[in-house]
Amino acid sequence: MTITLTEEPLAPTRLLRAVENELEAFLSGKRARAADGTTGEPAAALADFVLRGGKRVRPLMCLCGWAAARAGRPAPTPDAPPVEGARPTDQAPPEVVRAAASLELFHAFALIHDDVMDNSDTRRGAPSLHRLLASRSGRTTDAADERFGRCAALLLGDLAFSWADEALHTAGLPPRRLAAVLRIQDVMREELMAGQYLDLVAGRSAAADLGTALTATRLKTAAYTFQRPLQVGVALAGGDAALHEACGAYGLPLGEAFQLRDDLLGVFGDPAATGKPVGDDIREGRNTVLVALAVARADRTQRAVLSRTLGRPDIGEADIERVRRVLVDTGAREETERMITERLHKALDAVRGALFPDDVRDLLAAFADQAARRDR
Structure with missing residues (x-):
């Protein structure tokens, strides 16, 4: 996904x-502190991975949530009373930016572990961290x-998890605000682990299940990716x-649309654009919505193709x-596109409510459209 940049x-x-x-x-601080010790190489490798690139979706969503809630308040002092006429778009203060950045460090942990679990060769157009190491x-x-x-890589993923906590706890947030953030963060982390576990469980089953x-x-x-940040x-x-409720009404359908688009790109995308090999989901036998739809709609011949191909790492182009032909002929690809559009409209309807300031x-709204229709 390319984020349209303006000033x-x-x-x-x-x-x-x-x-x-x-x-x-x-x-940079981590690199400097570790340079003379045994942690120098791991710290440098993790820093390089984090700074390699990425969409930074979660920090961006976090700052949008902050800006929405700051409507009518001045930016520099989070606990100040409302002031009539203050802009919600003033530059976020350093403690808020650092808290948002901590989400990207946590995301690095998730990506590193995910690549190990999926045995992925590339990430962001370069070797995945475990391959590089x-x-x-x-x-x-x-x-x-x-x-x-x-x-x-597992150790460096754990280190990224630790750094995410350190960045948040040293941001200088007032105790009441930090406690509120931690309550959401705890739920977010449990949800992520539960979702990953469901993926692992589904991968052990020969039957793809749409509900799961x-x-x-x-x-x-x-x-x-969207609601909790x-x-x-x-x-x-x-x-x-x-x-908070409005953020969920926007974030959940958009996040589903985002993942459904990711599933399509994993099979039909251009590796030069996505930075990831096409077909890995098929080789891994991942229980994506796209695959589950195809399995549910397949005839005997199509089901045989899926049965002998999904989950085999040695298959060729x-x-x-x-x-791919089965996914098209069963209508699974078309139905996934329809589901993306439906969820995009739900997200746009939610964000048009009066709770969000105009900017x-x-x-x-622009981000939702890009996220659902992206080609990378």
């Missing part, structure tokens, strides 16, 4: 620049290299329950093309 007060380029600067400052291991056999890479696939999508993508931002500004509403 308006509440614009992705302004918000993302603040987050990027905070990440660079935090990670395996190439540096200095071991004498391929098996030893692979084991080193996976084990080292939708539940996993809601937990590990919709809530984690928005609500973290609202909590940072002391927003009320109605705004010809096998993947046969699965936040415009940004969230």
Whole structure:
């Protein structure tokens, strides 16, 4: 997904620049502190991974939630009483930007562990971290290299988890606001783990299940990517329950649309654009909504194609093309597109409510359209 950049007060380029600067400052400090010790190489490898790129969706959603809740309040002092006429788009204060950046560090943990679990070769157009570490291991056999890479990546994922907590707890948030953020963060983390676990359980079954696939999508993508980061931002500004609910009404359907688009790109996308190999979901036998729809609609011949192909890491391009044909012929691809459009409209309806100030509403609406229709 390409985020359209503008220079308006509440614009992705302004918000993302603040987050990027905070990440660079935090990670530079980590590199400097670790440079003379045994943690120098791991710290540098993790910092490089975080700064390699990425959409920074979660920090952006967090800052949008903060801006929505700050409507009518001045930016510099989070606990100040409302002031008539203050703009919600004033630059977020440093403690809010750091809290938003902490979500990206947590996301690094999730990506690293996810790539290990999925045995993914690439991430963001470059080798996944466990592959990169395996190439540096200095071991004498391929098996030893692979084991080193996976084990080292798991440790660095844990380190990213720790750094996310450190960044949040050292942001300088008032205790009441920090406590509110932690309550949401705890739920978000439980939801992500539950969604990932459902994915693992589904991968052990020969039958793809639409209900399980939708539940996993809601937990590990919709809530984690959009709803909870928005609500973290609202909590940072002391927003009320109605705004928290509105963030869910926007974030959940958009997050589902985002994941459904990801499922399509994983099979039909362009690797040069997505930065990931096409067909990995098929080789891994992932229980995506797209696959579950195809299994439910397939005739005997189509079901046989899916049965002998899904979950086989050794299949070639010809096998993947046969699965693509089944996904098209059963109408699974078309139905997934319809589901994306339906959820996009739900998200847009939710964000048009009076609870969101105009600039936040415009940004969230534009972001929703890009997220649902992206090609990467």
